[in-house]
Amino acid sequence: MPFGVLSTIRFKSSTKQDEGWAWVILIAATLNSFVALGSALGCGVYVSEVIQRWNSSKATGAFVGSLLFGMFSSSGPLTTVLVTRTSHRTAIIMGGLLSALGLVASANVPNIVGFYFTFGIMSGIGCGMIFLQSVMLVNLYFKRYRGIASGITIAGGGGGVLAMPLLERMLIEHFSWQPSLYIVAGMCLNTCVLGALMRPIHVKNIESKSSSLEADRDRVKEADSLTESETDENCYAREDDSLLKNRTYICYAVNNTLYGFGCTIPIILGPDLYAETGFTGARIDILIACFGAGNILGRLVGGVLCNIPALDRLALYVVLNILLGMFIGLYTLSDDFVLYAFASAGYGLIFGAFIVTQAVVTMDIVGRRKMEQAFSFAYFTCSLGIIIGAPLSGSLFDLTKSYKGPYLVAAIVVISSSAILIPSLLSGNGCVGRLRRQRLLAVSQIIIDPPTCSNGDAVRDTATSVKGNIENVMDVSVKETA
Template identity: 25%
Template sequence: MYTDRDAGWSWFILLGAHLAFFLWEGLCKGLGVMIPTLTEQFDTETWKVGLSVGLMLAARGLSGLLLGPLERRWNHRHIATVSGLAASFGVLLACMTNNVVQFGVCLVLLTGTATGLLLNTAVVLLGVYFDRLYAMANGIACAGASVGILVSAPATQFILDVYGWRGCLLLLGGVCLHLGVVGALFRPGSSSTAPTDPCQYKLVESDEERSTQSALTSGESKESCTTVSSHLVSKIIAATDADLFCNFSFVVLIICFCNICVVIIVWVVFTVPHVLVKGLTPYQASLVAGAGAVGILTGQLGHGLLVDKEILGARPMLYISHVLMAAAFLLDPLLHGLWPLVAGNFAFGVGFGITFPLSFTMLRALVGPARMSNAVGWAEAAGGIMRIAATFLTGWLYDTTGSYDTSYLVIGSLPVVVIAALLLEDVNNMICARKRMDGSE
């Protein structure tokens, strides 16, 4: 078990995680910039190209459920290295495709699936190697995503203009080969150490732990399953930690992750096409995307220090971040011109930059490092399903109405739903606390 937490090799784990998010989000934003060109070159509709990218992002989320079983057979370094190389090969193959179906297959089966394993490995190892500084480390790691977006948007536009879409994908695939090198930094670690996070959550116990405690309390021995089917269900639940869904706080965090996945895919994939429709030039569109990336970076780097030093609680920050995201999307149809769009995207970026890493921090505080692999897998899987719906709906509404305004209004309502769920959880916690107080009296 690794004992030198928050020091030593922990910082190389953080570096690898930062680079992994940098390369992945840079690729996603680059594909978003290329959507108008790919739509023209493949002679297809916007929603089909957007759906291909969305399915890649969905595969990234759904593949997270594979990490738990895989890490029982191979260590994290091997999983991350092989996954990183497979992800880059998917992009390299995509540059040789001739239609949108071939393009989507390469990105979904190779790039999306492999990157999901790599990024989930990074998130899990951060929980193993960091404790006291976990929120800050998580923010720095996730900041790689905003740096990737900031760099990729103008760089991809320049490469696209010079080398065309095939040359652009070839260069992006070459850059993604670094994902294989990132995996070499992921030294395996143990996940058995309990966290000491400042969040208010209590660790969720597994079914096996609860059964053992119940047997000790009642003096009864644990009985084996009476049927093969019930035994199989019990093994599946134990292997996947599906019993986490019995905890209301975990369900609320899953809703939060679903919102995160929807808003970021719409922003990453459709921001540039959206502002081009509003009349901006390609390089002005890159500036708008860059403003959002700066906002994300600000939120990611700023929130960790506030949480770790207990200057501002995780819960209030989660409310603030969702208000910012909701306002950015709901007000977007009213924004026209370069600087209003820059301001709106910056506000969205700050909100997302706080929410994304903070959700992982609160998830770890709720389930503990030992169950983090499956918990992240469930969260990413739920988000992956929502990504499919988001990309299809946004592209389809644009093809139908000729505007992204309707899509942005629909997406802007999702952070409002999360705020309502958080309020419901707070009320539920207050009721439970009052019942405990009444019971103790």
């Protein structure tokens, strides 16, 4: 269907969060995430095939995977423009068509340069459009259960990370790599059908109908959403409208670039590392499955952790960042299969939780009204590191004939990237600091009315004291930053 026709269609919209059509959106987005993220993170399977097909160096072959993953991450700005002119639904449908077309064309290109364009650029951008807008729409359709819903959606991608590489390896063994691309292209076309279910939503209409909490149990569930709404209206109004003047966000963007440099090395070069180590096809499948299974669990755990009101999500992000680098470093200790399996499962677990945390931390830093722009730009900065990281790692392998050097460099860069955010984490001023204090204040409000018990007065007095101390700190911070 031509773009002009898609842009003129008037789709039915929704105005309800956390209920009704929101659950249809969640299911469709989860399936889209399965196909899009599974196709992108499964690119390492085709890296080995490209190296063999055109007798390429490791650096040249690695650029195929890094280009696809980089385009996947950098598709945010393009998708944002498309969504502004049309809708999330149109962007997802266009992404499905583009990725399918790119995969079909990849099966017929005569050289690796053409493969860069069709597989790396076209398919990468298409899968990125599908995934990013599916996640974005879920965040708009859910408020109370946003963390859990985002975790479920991205866990669908974890399922794709587990299943798609294994499926692609099986298809390659039975039909060779070119016919396998036709089958994967058909799966990408199915995202167009799922995208047709993505009704637009008017968030402003919903937020104007907010109601007060009636019970302690409801207060606990709403505390996180409450602090986010207060922060959007009060905290972020004090900040400059430009993202480039938000110091915490600039540090976050630089962190994304460095993190992107090393985080995808095990994904893009992992299958080739396993083959170079001498593992058989069955053992390679097990190692890929370990990463995929850990990835699914990590995304669910990350969603649950991000939904805990009292948890400092920026601190969680920094801790996960450090752990991710440590698990990448484990690959350099030995060529033992058990160690590789442990490192793959741990890396998948932390990587999955980290990806979920990214979206929520972005909203904490910039607020809801600038979320889409900030999230897209953060993914773009991450893509810069991804595009550079894998080819440099491949070049280092060509020089040393070992993957230990590339993995060690990747681990050091990822761990170092977390240091950039530590000043923002320790700072009590700015939006992130005020958001942290608002969460503590919300938790203290929850326990001011404790259930009937023998020492209820003592608990209430303690909670009131805690609340007063937090309010005093918040007042001082506001005066300092005004």
